[in-house]
Amino acid sequence: MTDERPVIGIFGAGKVGTALARLLLAAGYEVVLSGSPRQTALDLLVSVVAPGARVADPARLVEDADLIIVAVPFGKSRTVPWETFDGKVVVDATNYWPPIDGTIPAVDEDPRTTSEIHAAINPRARIVKSLNHLGYHEMEDDAMPAGSPLRRALAVVGDDADARDLVARLIDDLGFDAVDGGRLVNGRALEPGHPAFGRELSASELAALMADERVPVG
Incomplete structure (x- = not known):
């Protein structure tokens, strides 16, 4: 990233999407949000919960972000619209959560991480798994300035x-230390029921955990 802040597009105007929007806006980013077609008065909602963010339809969000x-x-x-993400850096912050999503046998039986499943929809998208192992209520509460000794890490x-x-x-x-966890397959450690999910870890602690969980190449 250059000194000029990139435009961040967020698919999802629920609790996670709007919490991220507020943090990004506070950090100086331009934010574009797209919500469910069933969400009514989305412009009004966003103006209240994430003032300064712009609402756009999916096509415009992809074009602008x-x-x-x-x-x-x-x-x-x-x-x-994963198929429209050619060349885009895309952060997959989703989690397969049966209490919310219901049981999806095809996912339960798939050996891939959920982000690998998404990446296969459009191999030309540059998928990165992150933010999914942090609760929406923790995003704003746990964000800290750079250099804080208590700063939480995200992989x-x-x-x-x-x-x-x-x-x-x-x-x-956003207010967190980033830990490079390597290839997308290593994202299993970040998913519900796995070691990094929901844990408050420092950068050194998370780096050690990710090293232990890293999937061998080959």
Whole structure:
């Protein structure tokens, strides 16, 4: 990222999406939000819960955004236009959560991480898994200035090293230390029921955990 802040597009205007929007706006980013077609008066909602963010339809969001965050329930993730994300850095902040999404046998039986499943929809998108192992209520409460000894860490995994670097800088601006977790397959550690999910860890603690959980190459 250059000194000029990129435009961040967020799919999902629920609790996660709007919490991220507020943090990004406070950090000086321009934010574009797109919500469910069933959400009524979305402009009014966003003006109240994330003042300064702009509402756009999916096509305009993809056109305007330099980096996209997908923050919708996993069960609704196929409503996101992944096929239009060619060349875009896309942060997959979703989680498969049966109490919310219901049981999805195809996902239960799939050996891939959920972000690998999403990446396969459009291999030309630069998918990075992050932000999913942090609760929406913790995003604003736990954000701290750079250099704080109590700063919480978030992992960044993806098959594109440059995309991971871009997202790591974004994580830092949000108020968290970023830990490079390597390839997208290593994202299993960040999912519900796995070691990093929901845990308050420092950068050194999270780096050690991710090293232990790293999937061997080959």
